[in-house]
Amino acid sequence: MENASKALIIAGAILLSILLISLGIAIFSQAQTVIDGSGMSDAEVQAFNSKFEKYQGAKKGSVIRSMVQEVMSNNNSSQASDETRVSINANNKIGATTVAINSTEVTNNLITLQSTANAQPVYGSAFSNTKTYTVSFIWNDGRIAIIQVK
Numbered sequence: 001m002e003n004a005s006k007a008l009i010i011a012g013a014i015l016l017s018i019l020l021i022s023l024g025i026a027i028f029s030q031a032q033t034v035i036d037g038s039g040m041s042d043a044e045v046q047a048f049n050s051k052f053e054k055y056q057g058a059k060k061g062s063v064i065r066s067m068v069q070e071v072m073s074n075n076n077s078s079q080a081s082d083e084t085r086v087s088i089n090a091n092n093k094i095g096a097t098t099v100a101i102n103s104t105e106v107t108n109n110l111i112t113l114q115s116t117a118n119a120q121p122v123y124g125s126a127f128s129n130t131k132t133y134t135v136s137f138i139w140n141d142g143r144i145a146i147i148q149v150k
Contacts (some may be wrong), residue, residue, distance in 0.1 A: 040083075045142050048084065052144050055135050061127035064149060067135070068127075071147065083143075090149045 040048065051074065060080040071086045127133065128150075138146035 010129040040143065042142075049142075049144050052086065052137070052147060054136065057145070058132050058134055061129045061131055061133065064133050064135070067147070086144060086150060087146045089138075089146050 014135060033125065052067070055070075059067075068088060071088060075085050134150045136148045136150075137144045138148065
């Protein structure tokens, strides 16, 4: 009888230790995912990218202005963090000295759209309706980080 009760105590201790080890592994892997990734699931990344992928390829200036508005809306959203902000690199088309864009900073042709109370649309001579621009992306962890317009 004493041997049976000791066996049950040992079996219970083994099951309890397996449970604690499994819990520790689950917590560690969840924390590692948050540290390594952007915190966005694959579905969230795909939904985020789909907002901008429709602009990829050769597009007219009016479409580019719509894309800039979409980027500004994304960056001004209350849920936007540094990880989900998108920048536009308008290389060879926009220079820091030739175009003033409201609610943005222009540095070395990289337009980082800022969140401000008076965010204005980007219109004017920045993108001409008669010209065709090529849009491509720079990715960061599977998410669009920079949109290149040439």
